[in-house]
Amino acid sequence: MAHQVETDMQKQIQINRAVPGACDGGPSASTWVEGLQEHRKGYPPSHHFKVVEQAPSSGGCRRRDEQLRLNIFRRCEHERAPDVDVGRLLENRYIQRRKRSFDLAVGGLLLALSSPLWLLIAVLIKLDSPGPVFFKQERTGYLGRRFRMLKFRTMVADAEQWKHALLHLNIHGDKSPDFKIADDPRITRVGRFLRNSSLDELPNLVNVLKGDMSIVGPRPTSFHARTYASHHLSRLALKPGITGLWQVSGRADVDFDQRTKLDVLYINRASLAFDLMLLLKTPLKIRCGAY
Numbered sequence: 001m002a003h004q005v006e007t008d009m010q011k012q013i014q015i016n017r018a019v020p021g022a023c024d025g026g027p028s029a030s031t032w033v034e035g036l037q038e039h040r041k042g043y044p045p046s047h048h049f050k051v052v053e054q055a056p057s058s059g060g061c062r063r064r065d066e067q068l069r070l071n072i073f074r075r076c077e078h079e080r081a082p083d084v085d086v087g088r089l090l091e092n093r094y095i096q097r098r099k100r101s102f103d104l105a106v107g108g109l110l111l112a113l114s115s116p117l118w119l120l121i122a123v124l125i126k127l128d129s130p131g132p133v134f135f136k137q138e139r140t141g142y143l144g145r146r147f148r149m150l151k152f153r154t155m156v157a158d159a160e161q162w163k164h165a166l167l168h169l170n171i172h173g174d175k176s177p178d179f180k181i182a183d184d185p186r187i188t189r190v191g192r193f194l195r196n197s198s199l200d201e202l203p204n205l206v207n208v209l210k211g212d213m214s215i216v217g218p219r220p221t222s223f224h225a226r227t228y229a230s231h232h233l234s235r236l237a238l239k240p241g242i243t244g245l246w247q248v249s250g251r252a253d254v255d256f257d258q259r260t261k262l263d264v265l266y267i268n269r270a271s272l273a274f275d276l277m278l279l280l281k282t283p284l285k286i287r288c289g290a291y
Helices: 002-016 029-034 045-053 063-076 086-091 093-128 159-169 189-197 204-210 230-237 256-269 272-285
Strands: 134-140 146-152 214-216 241-243
Touching: 063 230, 086 093, 086 256, 093 146, 093 189, 093 204, 093 214, 093 272, 146 204, 204 241, 214 272, 230 256, 241 272, 256 272
Parallel strands: 214 241
Antiparallel strands: 134 146
8 A cells, every 4th residue: 555655646746746836935735735625535644644745845846855755755654664643643633723823823922022032132142242143044844845944143153164173072973963062162152041041042933923833843953854864754744843842851962863753752642732731841941951
C-alpha cells in the first residue's frame, strides 16, 4: 500500500506544477485540506497527508522541494516504523482549524501586553552595541519551507562571520548541524540577559501572526531540511512554534536526535489542553539550559 501511495504522490507532484496557486502566493496548507473535506471518505490517511504535501513552498515549485516533501511523507508514514500518526494529524480538528485561531488569539494578546517592553529592549540594544535592533534569519518551517524569522539581536553585528572559527566549541560536536556554544563570545551584555529571559524571542510573535509559526510546536532550525538525516524529517509535519515540548524538557541541553523525538511526541499528542499546559510551563523553564 505504501508503495502505491508513493507512486500516486509522485504523479500528483507532476500535476501540482500545473495547478494555479500551487507556488508562492497560493492557498495555505489548511485551505488545501479544507477544500477537500468532502472527498476524504474512502481514502486512507496517507492520501490525506499527500494533500497537505502539495501545499505551496517558499521559492516556488522546485523539484528538489517536492522531493523533500515526499521524503517527509515517507518518514512520517513508514510501513515498519511510522513516526507520526498521520490519520490523527489530519483528522484532528484542533490541529487543522482551531490551532490557528489559538495562535492568533494568544499571539495578539501577548504582542499587546509586551509592546511597552519592545521600545525598552530596542533602546538597550542600541546603547549596548552597534548594529540593528532586530535579527532576521532564514529558518526551516512546515514541510521544509524556509521563512525569515524575527528576533531581537543578541550578538555582535558580524556574528555570522565568526561561526566557522567557533565550530570546535559546539556543544553538540563540530559535525552537528545544530550549533550551540555554552559561553558564546559573540553574545553582547544585553543579549545575554535577553537570552536568559527568552525576551529575544518576543518578535517571533510577528511570525505567528503572519502564519509562519505557531505559539506551540517544534522549534524551527536555522539549517535547511535538506541537511536533515531521514529520521529528523518527521518533525516538519507540523508548523514550528515559539515554545514546545523540547523547551520544557531541557532546551539547549537536548541534542537534535532527542529534540526530534520530543517534537514527534508533541505532534502525535497535540491538542488545546496540551498546548495550554506547555505554554504555562514555559516561564518556569526559561532559565533551564538557555545559552
